[in-house]
Amino acid sequence: MKLKKRIREQKGSITLFVLTSMIFFTIVVAALYVNTNYKAQAQQREIEKIQQTYEKDDINEIYQEYKK
Secondary structure, three states, rough: HHHHHHHHEEEEEHHHHHHHHHHHHHHHHHHHHHHHHHHHHHHHHHHHHHHHHHHHOHHHHHHHHOOO
């Protein structure tokens, strides 16, 4: 009888441990995803800024203007 009680008590603690571990794992994975997504968005914004800068000054047009 006492052995069965101890086993029942330990099942609850194992469940709590597994639940806590899974929540921690989920939070870590979500944080990594958000961080990676933020970095990708920042990189995309930088690429767009660079493209806009280069679109403003077309070197061929400038060369043709000075050639005349």
